[in-house]
Amino acid sequence: MDLSIVVPLYNEAENVRAVCDEIRAALDPENCRYEILLIDDGSQDGSWDVMRELAGEDSRIRLIRFRRNFGQTAAMAAGFDHARGKVIVPMDGDLQNDPRDISRLVARLKEGYDVVSGWRKKRQDKALSRRLPSVIANRLISRMTGVVLHDYGCTLKAYRREVLDGVNLYGELHRFVPALASQIGARVTEIEVNHRPRNAGVSKYGIDRTLRVILDLLTVRFLLGYATRPLQLFGKWGLLAILLGGVSGLTTLYMKLFEGLNLNRNPLLILTAFLLFSGVQFIALGLLGELVTRTYYEGQGKPVYTIRSKVNFED
CATH class of the missing domain: 3.90.550.10 (Spore Coat Polysaccharide Biosynthesis Protein SpsA; Chain A)
Structure with a gap:
């Protein structure tokens, strides 16, 4: 046909x-x-x-x-x-x-x-x-x-x-x-x-x-x-969140040690905890995505590439 x-x-x-x-x-x-x-x-x-x-x-x-x-x-x-x-x-x-x-x-x-x-x-x-x-x-x-x-x-x-x-x-x-x-x-x-x-x-x-x-x-x-590398997507957002959380945490510590501001009165402490927790969750989500991807491709024997043509190969 x-x-x-x-x-x-x-x-x-x-x-x-x-x-x-x-x-x-x-x-x-x-x-x-x-x-x-x-x-x-x-x-x-x-x-x-x-x-x-x-x-x-x-x-x-x-x-x-x-x-x-x-x-x-x-x-x-x-x-x-x-x-x-x-x-x-x-x-x-x-x-x-x-x-x-x-x-x-x-x-x-x-x-x-x-x-x-x-x-x-x-x-x-x-x-x-x-x-x-x-x-x-x-x-x-x-x-x-x-x-x-x-x-x-x-x-x-x-x-x-x-x-x-x-x-x-x-x-x-x-x-x-x-x-x-x-x-x-x-x-x-x-x-x-x-x-x-x-x-x-x-x-x-x-x-x-x-x-x-x-x-x-x-x-x-x-x-x-x-589709074949979900950790690359979620991982970079996780690392960014952890980096921002680290900066926020160091700022909070500086304000405590050098400016005498109590931690319980500093909203940056909550922001630090939120960013660090979000970063860990993003990375965990990326790792779970990697496991699902492996199961999808390996369980079906599905290749991660496609071939346009071959020469001198038997069927």
Whole structure:
């Protein structure tokens, strides 16, 4: 299989047939072997019935149905796990992504990239509730992850299969896949893609999703910088707290010996105790993190490195 198109769906009965028709119209002339994976994320509007009709008409359309609504990240993870293509392209099921851009994304992969992200430069969404929060979030994510993209939130992307094999998704991490892939050495780029207004169905996005993205960004920042060395993060804060506690303690002692100030009247004594205690806790937390990291990697036999290619090695 050359190409897998992964389409998460939640209450998109009005759009799912048109999505599949447009994908087939875009890819049939390309003379490639492809499949369409439709992931029903607990829809309650009859989406599954339409999906079953489509699968009965075309064996290239494969279906996965969740028992309940688990969210877009879980739906995309299921699609990635069951995809058979060498290249995997997720896209939204609301017809706002243009399937004609798929071949352009795949063509860019052939230039040596591992991830090609879509950029909805002319985004057809509400400015205040969707576009403005997206601009702020994209700049924040780019700054914190070091992978600069204009549009992390665009679902339409193209991935080489081997890149996704090393990425585990949960929470709202599907939008951070390019940053997570860069952790294992993937080469990431982006191209402008067409974006269309929604003509049917109801948007599932709200301001609460932006807040969840910000929280997941903290997780991604930790994974990118300290996943294999948590003591480096917590230890430096612990040492800093102990250093400041030492300075505070010496100041307290100086004020007692040379200025005659009673210790029980000096607030620096409380600050000293607080800093020293916090420093010990930070270091202890870092050591516990090291133990968890060792258990995670050694228990699963998971390497702390990834290899792009080998020469003169047997399988």
